[in-house]
Amino acid sequence: MIRVTNYRVGIIGTGFGARVHAPMMNLHNGFEVVAIASVRGNVDSARKLSGIDNIYTDWKAMLEQESLDLLVVASAVFAHEEMVQTAFAKGLHVLCEKPMALNAAETEDMIAARDQAGKWGFINHEFRFLPAQMKVKAMIENGDLGNVMHIRYAYTHTAYTPLTSKRRGWLGQKEDGGGLLNALGSHMIDSLHWWTNSSMKALNANLITHVPEYTDEEGNVEHRTADDAFQVIGSLQNNSTVMLDLISAARKASHTKRLEVFGDQGTLVMLDDTSLFASSGEQPFEEVSLDPGLTAPDTVSAAVASHYSSFRPMLDALHETLQTGQKHMTLADFENGQTTQKVLDAIRQSAREEKKVVLE
DSSP, X not given: OOOOOOEEEEEEOSSHIIIIIHHHHHHSTTEEEEEEEOSSOOHHHHHHHHOOOOEESXXXXXXXXXXXXXXXXXXXXXXXXXXXXXXXXXXXXXXXXXXXXXXXXXXXXXXXXXXXHTOOEEEOOGGGGSHHHHHHHHHHHTTTTOSEEEEEEEEEOBOHHHHXXXXXXXXXXXXXXXXXXXXXXXXXXXXXXXXXXXXXEEEEEEEEOSSOEEEOXXXXXXXXXSOSEEEEEEEETXXXXXXXXXXXXXXXXXXXXXXXXXXXXXXXXXXXXXXXXXXXXXXXXXXXXXXXXXXXXXXXXXXXXXXXXXXXXXXXXXXXXXXXXXXXXXXXXXXXXXXXXXXXXXXXXXXXXXXXXXXX
């Protein structure tokens, strides 16, 4: 019988890291969050959100002074490479938020540091573990749809009010890794690759900033350089064609997410990552039965509850991997992160040069 190991965790980042990573990990009997580092000095907020008293304002000091097994990097994207490389140099495993880095060149250095350290490196694509997304993968792999000819994936992020009423900070600056292509497009691309066991081969893309600036009550203007919408038309290595579309300056949506998969034997539709419908041939759509998923404890915050059904099984898979030394098949690793990063780079190049880009 394998003894359950309790892994000591440090977290860098007081947004999603404090709000979701910390409480989720402390609900798991295989992890213990012993410290959090705030990059911006949000000590009181971090302590309140996370429930962790041990808050650092210098992430390097945390790595020097704490005895850790795993580092969660949930900071701004521009800082990922240095934090990840430092963690590996300290002999720690790493769970890095998406996207992995600012560009593919940085991912190469991060993978090299991981290999030199002989440690695990994972990307937090927890949506893979949602019952609906798991079922999409199973149906495609089982051949239920036949040969997949085309995939259409649309995301309507109803964030018009936040975009026009408050500052975005680094999230609005492309040089810092901001933008919705990185924040949400990375999830979409990873899911697409994972579902199909393929990767993007060629694409044309458009990046848009619908709300390029915000003026506060004092007249201070925030100029935004990062995208808040995108469209991508492309093809996969397996020759399936793809359309990806996201808008965030939306006031209302009938569905937040809509995935359509068109095969030569059947069609699949997923709505909002919660419901799935399939048609065989030209038959009417029928709802597909899904695993019920996990229910969050009543004591957790709304933020934790909204991520519980994907985040908890991801942590189970992470813990199993660390325990056994065998990677769980659903976890996204650094190679997956690098493959996604190359697509993100190609999308930016296509939008910038207004031309088709073929990926190596």
